[in-house]
Amino acid sequence: MRNRSLIAITAALAAGALTLTACGSRDDGKGKGSSDGGSTVVTIGVDAPLTGELSALGLGIKNSVDLAAKQANKNKEVPGVTFKVKPLDDQAQPSSGQQNATQLVADKSVLGVVGPLNSSVAQSMQKVFDTAKLVEVSPANTNPALTQGEKWDSGTKERPFKSYFRTATTDAIQGPFAAQYLYNDAKKKKVFVIDDKKTYGAGLAGTFTKEFTKLGGKVVGTDHVNPDTKDFGAVVTKVKAAKADVVYYGGEFPVAGPLSAQLKKSGAKIPLVGGDGIYSAEFIKLAGKNGEGDFATSVGAPVEQLPSAKSFVDNYKAAGYKEAYEAYGGYSYDSAWAIIQAVKAVVKDGKLPSDARAKVTEAMQSVSFDGVTGKVSFDEYGDATNKQLTVYKVTGGAWKPSKSGTFEG
Amino acid sequence: MTALLEVEDLRVAYGKIEAVKGISFKVEAGQVVTLIGTNGAGKTTTLRTLSGLLKPIGGQVKFEGKPLGSVPAHKIVAMGLAHSPEGRHIFPRMTIEENLLLGAYLRSDSDGITKDVERAYELFPILGERKKQAAGTLSGGEQQMLAMGRALMSRPKLLMLDEPSMGLSPIMMQKIMATIQELKSQGTTILLVEQNAQAALSLADTGHVMETGRVVLSGTGADLLHDESVRKAYLGED
Amino acid sequence: MHELPQQLVNGLLLGSMYGLIAVGYTMVYGIIQLINFAHGEIFMTGGFGALAVYLWLLPEGTTMWLALPLMIVGGIVVSVTIAVAAERFAYRPLRTAPRLAPLITAIGLSLALQQAVWAWFPGGKNSRTFPEIEAGPYHLGSVTIQSGDIFLLAAAPICMAVLAYFVRKTRTGRGMQATAQDPDTAKLMGINTDRIIVIAFALGAAFAAIGAVAYGLKYGQVNFRMGFIIGLKAFTAAVLGGIGNIYGAMIGGLVLGVAEAMATAYMSDIPGMSQLGGQAWADVWAFVLLIVVLLVRPQGLLGERVADRA
Numbered sequence: 001m002r003n004r005s006l007i008a009i010t011a012a013l014a015a016g017a018l019t020l021t022a023c024g025s026r027d028d029g030k031g032k033g034s035s036d037g038g039s040t041v042v043t044i045g046v047d048a049p050l051t052g053e054l055s056a057l058g059l060g061i062k063n064s065v066d067l068a069a070k071q072a073n074k075n076k077e078v079p080g081v082t083f084k085v086k087p088l089d090d091q092a093q094p095s096s097g098q099q100n101a102t103q104l105v106a107d108k109s110v111l112g113v114v115g116p117l118n119s120s121v122a123q124s125m126q127k128v129f130d131t132a133k134l135v136e137v138s139p140a141n142t143n144p145a146l147t148q149g150e151k152w153d154s155g156t157k158e159r160p161f162k163s164y165f166r167t168a169t170t171d172a173i174q175g176p177f178a179a180q181y182l183y184n185d186a187k188k189k190k191v192f193v194i195d196d197k198k199t200y201g202a203g204l205a206g207t208f209t210k211e212f213t214k215l216g217g218k219v220v221g222t223d224h225v226n227p228d229t230k231d232f233g234a235v236v237t238k239v240k241a242a243k244a245d246v247v248y249y250g251g252e253f254p255v256a257g258p259l260s261a262q263l264k265k266s267g268a269k270i271p272l273v274g275g276d277g278i279y280s281a282e283f284i285k286l287a288g289k290n291g292e293g294d295f296a297t298s299v300g301a302p303v304e305q306l307p308s309a310k311s312f313v314d315n316y317k318a319a320g321y322k323e324a325y326e327a328y329g330g331y332s333y334d335s336a337w338a339i340i341q342a343v344k345a346v347v348k349d350g351k352l353p354s355d356a357r358a359k360v361t362e363a364m365q366s367v368s369f370d371g372v373t374g375k376v377s378f379d380e381y382g383d384a385t386n387k388q389l390t391v392y393k394v395t396g397g398a399w400k401p402s403k404s405g406t407f408e409g
Numbered sequence: 410m411t412a413l414l415e416v417e418d419l420r421v422a423y424g425k426i427e428a429v430k431g432i433s434f435k436v437e438a439g440q441v442v443t444l445i446g447t448n449g450a451g452k453t454t455t456l457r458t459l460s461g462l463l464k465p466i467g468g469q470v471k472f473e474g475k476p477l478g479s480v481p482a483h484k485i486v487a488m489g490l491a492h493s494p495e496g497r498h499i500f501p502r503m504t505i506e507e508n509l510l511l512g513a514y515l516r517s518d519s520d521g522i523t524k525d526v527e528r529a530y531e532l533f534p535i536l537g538e539r540k541k542q543a544a545g546t547l548s549g550g551e552q553q554m555l556a557m558g559r560a561l562m563s564r565p566k567l568l569m570l571d572e573p574s575m576g577l578s579p580i581m582m583q584k585i586m587a588t589i590q591e592l593k594s595q596g597t598t599i600l601l602v603e604q605n606a607q608a609a610l611s612l613a614d615t616g617h618v619m620e621t622g623r624v625v626l627s628g629t630g631a632d633l634l635h636d637e638s639v640r641k642a643y644l645g646e647d
Numbered sequence: 648m649h650e651l652p653q654q655l656v657n658g659l660l661l662g663s664m665y666g667l668i669a670v671g672y673t674m675v676y677g678i679i680q681l682i683n684f685a686h687g688e689i690f691m692t693g694g695f696g697a698l699a700v701y702l703w704l705l706p707e708g709t710t711m712w713l714a715l716p717l718m719i720v721g722g723i724v725v726s727v728t729i730a731v732a733a734e735r736f737a738y739r740p741l742r743t744a745p746r747l748a749p750l751i752t753a754i755g756l757s758l759a760l761q762q763a764v765w766a767w768f769p770g771g772k773n774s775r776t777f778p779e780i781e782a783g784p785y786h787l788g789s790v791t792i793q794s795g796d797i798f799l800l801a802a803a804p805i806c807m808a809v810l811a812y813f814v815r816k817t818r819t820g821r822g823m824q825a826t827a828q829d830p831d832t833a834k835l836m837g838i839n840t841d842r843i844i845v846i847a848f849a850l851g852a853a854f855a856a857i858g859a860v861a862y863g864l865k866y867g868q869v870n871f872r873m874g875f876i877i878g879l880k881a882f883t884a885a886v887l888g889g890i891g892n893i894y895g896a897m898i899g900g901l902v903l904g905v906a907e908a909m910a911t912a913y914m915s916d917i918p919g920m921s922q923l924g925g926q927a928w929a930d931v932w933a934f935v936l937l938i939v940v941l942l943v944r945p946q947g948l949l950g951e952r953v954a955d956r957a
Contacts, residue, residue: 051765053870055772197927223911224927228876230866233657234911235926241650254774258866265784265793285776286868462831486837498832500825511825514818515837563837 040350043084044069044339045104047097047115047125050089053254056282057117060326061139062087065114067312067319068336078343080350086110090121097121101128111352111360112137112339114332119143119199122164130161135361137165137338139331142275142299143203144172147381157381163361165382167331167338167373169299169389171200173407174275175207177389178248178297181403182273183215185391186295188246192221192239194259195250204275205250212248220244227255232262240268252277257286264290271295279327284394294394295402298327300373301388302401312372334371341367411474413438413567413598414459414490420467421451421458428454430622431468434615436567436600441593443601443609443630445643446619452602453495455619456571459600460492461485473566487515489566493573495602497556501545505536508544508555512562522562529558532588550581557588561597568592569600574608586612606643610634618643652790654912655905660796660865662904663803667858668881669888669896670810671730671851677827677891678847680746681738684753686855687878688760689730693856694777694869695768696725701778711780715798715860722856729760730852734845757875764871774870777863799861806854807897813850814893823847827891880933887937889950898948906936 046065048058062085069083086107088100097116104110105128113129113136116122122141129136138146147166149158182188191212195205202224209219221242223235236259239247247263249256249272256278263272272278272287272294279296287294300306304313312333316325325332345363346353353359368377374386388406392399412435421429429451436442444452457463459470461482470477472488480488491512500508509529513522530537533554539547544555553573560568570589574582586608593599593612603609610616613630618639626639633639668690675683683689700721705714733756741749764771783794792800814820825833826843833840862877863869880903888899910932914920923931940948 051772053774053872223915223925225925226927226930228872229926229930230862230868230873231661232926233661234654234908234929237650237653237657238912240653257774258868261867262793265795267784267786267791282773286774288776288779288867460835462834481839482834483837483839486835492835494832494835498829498835500828500832502828503821503824507821511821511833511836511838514822514825559836 039080039082040347040352041082041084041109042078042111042343042352043086043107043109044336045100045107045110045113045115046085046087047090047100047104047113047121048087048117049092050087052091054092054117054252056280056323057140057326057328058089058092059323060329061115061117061332063319063321063323064139064312064316064325064329064332065336067316067321068333068340070319071315072337072340077340078347081343081347083340084109090116090118092118092121094118094121094124098124098128101125105129105132105134110134111343111356112364114139114335114339116141117328119146119203122146123199126161126164130163133163133355133358133361135163135165135339135342135357135364137335137364138168139166139328139335140168140276141166141200142168142171142174143199144170144207145199145203147383148172159381162382165335165338165364165378167334167371167376167384167386168276168328169384169387169407171203171207171275173387174297174299174389175204175209175250176211177405177407178273178275178295178391179208179211179215179217180407181295181297181391182246182248183212183217185403186246186271188217190218190220190243190245192223192242192244192247193219193250194223194225194235194239194247196227196252196255197224198227198251200275200277201249201251203250204277205248208248208250225251225255225259227251230258232259233266235259236263236266236268239263239270240266244268245270247272249274249278253280253283253286257283257291260287260294261290273297276327279392279399281324281326281399284397284399287394289397291394292397296392296399297389298392299384299389300330300386301404302390302392305401305404306372306374308370308374309372330372334373334376337369337371338364338367338376341369411471412436413473414600415471416455416459416468417470418468419455419458419465419470421454421463422466427466428622429458429465432617432619432622432624433468434617434624434627436598436615438566438598439596440614441589441599441601441612441630443603443613443616444619445603445606445609445616445633447643448604449621450619451622452619453571456492456569456600456602457494459485459569460490486563489564490569491560491563491565491567492569493556493560493571495571495575497549497552499544499547499552499555499559501543503544504541505544505547505555506540508559509536509562512559515563525562525564529561532561532591533558550577550584553577553581553585554588557585561592565597567598567600569602571602572604573601574603574605582608606639607634610639650789650912652788654908656790656792658905658908659901660799660904661907662884662901663799663897664858664861664865664900665877665881665884665903666897666900667803667806667854667861668877669885669900670806670854670893671848672882672885673888673890673893673896674823674847674851675844676885677893678823678830678844679738679742681749682753682882683733683738683848683851684750684878684882685733685756685760686730686851687874687881688757689726689733689852689874690855690859690862690878690881691869691871691874692729692760692764692859693722693726693852694859694863694873695764695771695775695871696856697722697860697863698775698777698869699725699768711778714778715780719857719860722860723853726852726856726859727849730848731845734848739841739844757878761871761875768871771871774868776868777866779867780864793865795865795867798864802857802861803897806857807894810850810854810893819843819846880930883933883937887940887947889947892947892949895947895949902948903933903936907933 090097195201276298342363346359414436618626697718884899888895907929
């Protein structure tokens with residue numbers, strides 16, 4: 001009797017937990033079969049964190065890809081082809097990302113994937129996609145090694161995966177751009193560098209530090225934080241004691257927000273600066289009024305200011321998505337559009353070639369169009385040729401563009 | 410008049426092993442009744458069942474005419490049945506006084522409790538001298554005194570003592586037995602489980618000899634003390 | 648080293664929070680030898696309970712001095728309800744089952760609670776901002792106490808004093824001690840041990856809820872995963888202090904908190920250790936400390952040897 005109720009309860013709890021988990025990833029289970037009433041169906045996969053702390057960014061990516069597919073279908077961008085979107089949730093975990101990659105590869109109608117958000121997740125997916133010759137375009141990965149190989153820093157650039165492209169600009173540009181802005185424009189000379197030890201955060205902190213010291217600035221302290229912690233009391237005390245006049249944080253907003261708040265509350269009235277990982281409305285929410293005056297760099301010109309982006313913003317609003325398009329919306333739209341263009345290049349009379357995936361990947365290399373974020377095309381490593389960046393500053397509780405420019409190394 | 414405690418065909422098992430196989434006996438108010446027998450005869454099991462720590466698989470127990478069948482242990486104490494367990498089981502990390510107060514856990518008459526604590530110290534002066542000492546630091550005999558004193562704190566109608574002399578020096582054993590004698594003369598009803606048959610039977614009005622879960626012999630304390638088979642088996646005589 | 652006082656305060660504050668949560672682990676373990684791994688999530692639900700009161704039960708703009716007591720009550724109600732229900736429906740039926748069964752149940756429950764908040768609390772998929780106390784910061788020499796810390800600073804000692812009084816001086820408290828030391832004999836005293844176990848769960852949950860309000864005020868946010876790491880840390884604190892001992896839980900929490908702050912602040916200054924310092928390594932050093940303490944004193948700082956249990 002006791003034993004039976006034990007099993008029943010344990011099973012019920014386990015099942016309960018599993019069902020709830022599963023809720024998040026069951027958004028669109030269909031999309032099988034590549035023919036739909038005479039028209040060819042092409043699925044664009046999306047992999048991003050749709051749940052968890054980074055879901056604000058992930059949902060923006062998903063919605064923007066969805067918008068691109070809808071626009072393409074509406075305007076008959078590729079005659080005879082209907083685009084569908086298959087979003088999967090990676091929870092910002094490399095292991096989930098790899099599972100999703102396998103799942104997308106298994107779905108024969110998938111001819112391209114937009115995502116992921118995190119560089120660390122991308123590392124776990126690249127090989128899976130490359131083996132299947134399935135093209136992947138990330139709107140957000142900024143780690144240089146993803147396109148230029150592990151030895152990019154020492155000058156030996158080698159592209160590891162031919163199927164990986166990105167519309168985002170890399171840390172190799174973003175970090176130094178922030179360093180130049182802080183040193184030359186904001187006149188900050190003493191920086192305390194903190195990162196979260198993840199691929200993205202550590203990479204950004206590294207390229208920033210290199211450029212900042214090269215310019216003549218001083219790194220008065222460094223620390224690494226655990227992204228699962230919210231107590232930065234000890235760290236901010238160190239920052240204060242080091243008399244830094246600015247903190248550079250390599251990482252994402254779930255840590256950066258509380259870190260900024262705790263920094264200001266401790267009495268260190270210095271700005272926190274980060275990359276596009278903190279360029280989110282969530283950052284301002286988490287930091288509260290203490291986030292005022294903090295900086296973030298983000299790739300490209302401000303979406304709202306580009307004439308090419310105006311229709312994107314309008315259409316996004318008109319489509320009535322619940323979540324904002326966030327930092328990567330424009331890049332996600334462009335990534336999806338790049339896949340659509342590559343598909344367009346290989347489709348003949350509404351029919352796909354037999355080795356569609358390989359052909360699409362090949363076609364991606366020469367895709368070129370005017371997108372939401374400017375001119376979209378890729379260099380020999382699969383990186384965006386558009387190297388424009390913008391510094392944003394929290395002003396009046398919102399991110400306001402402070403300086404836009406093109407990085408020259 | 411009904412007996413204070415009536416046990417009828419009581420059967421208790423641990424899993425599939427039956428430890429008590431249908432025993433019956435009575436305890437009248439004011440009596441001292443003893444259960445004697447070797448290790449494993451089922452004496453302790455019987456007491457633990459009476460106080461509700463174990464559930465019987467058959468038979469009936471009535472206390473003051475009320476069946477105890479499914480009453481949980483903590484309510485049986487409230488009915489007036491106190492149990493000083495085998496191995497004493499005092500609360501080692503609490504003081505002597507705290508142990509005694511726990512014996513009166515269900516009482517709310519603080520004056521009466523204070524009086525009874527004093528009475529326990531009169532009965533066992535050594536406890537009174539060390540009331541703030543942690544009970545775990547007492548000697549075996551002192552712990553036994555504490556266990557008995559604690560059981561008395563609930564003002565029981567029936568006091569069950571399980572092996573009060575176990576592991577004690579002869580002198581200490583005599584002291585404990587003298588205390589039981591004193592309690593008896595004060596009119597306390599006692600159900601005593603002992604391996605030391607000589608001492609137990611000398612005290613008891615009635616005795617029951619248990620062997621492998623059954624009562625094999627019953628009689629007055631004096632009768633059993635002079636019974637030949639009892640003398641052979643339990644009193645070490647040839 | 649002029650930052651030392653501040654770092655000590657940082658550590659003590661963090662440690663107080665560990666201690667508040669650790670009390671729940673230690674009381675339940677002390678009585679039924681169950682490691683209630685869902686306790687971190689009970690802590691988390693307390694934070695959301697308090698937030699729910701603020702968001703939906705109080706008129707907008709209610710001053711924090713009025714709102715805070717009500718939020719604490721709300722948090723406690725939610726945490727205690729969940730803890731008591733868990734005890735009644737998940738753990739009690741398993742009381743006599745092998746040890747692993749309730750342990751696995753606790754892990755399942757912990758996941759279920761996380762997912763429930765994630766799925767059903769409005770906006771629960773992201774961090775929710777927690778209201779702030781508009782006060783401070785206060786400066787005492789080189790030490791800064793932030794507004795969010797004041798609550799913790801006051802609540803932790805008060806809670807511990809109340810708990811100590813309860814356990815030592817009240818009848819139920821003595822019944823709890825007795826049940827922890829010898830459950831069967833406690834029943835012979837007339838103690839309803841089932842009720843005592845429920846009280847232990849409820850008290851632990853109430854402390855966790857107060858800890859969760861402190862967490863919200865200190866860090867300005869609550870989220871559905873907040874109980875996991877901090878729950879592990881609090882459990883560590885309970886073991887460090889001697890599991891089963893309520894004072895040990897608080898001491899263990901404080902030692903752990905200070906150790907983390909010190910490791911973050913100074914470990915990288917030791918020659919040759921620059922790679923092993925910083926906040927990310929503080930957790931590692933905290934566990935190194937735990938292992939060292941357990942090697943020297945397996946029963947924890949204030950724990951008693953179990954031998955006298957007979």
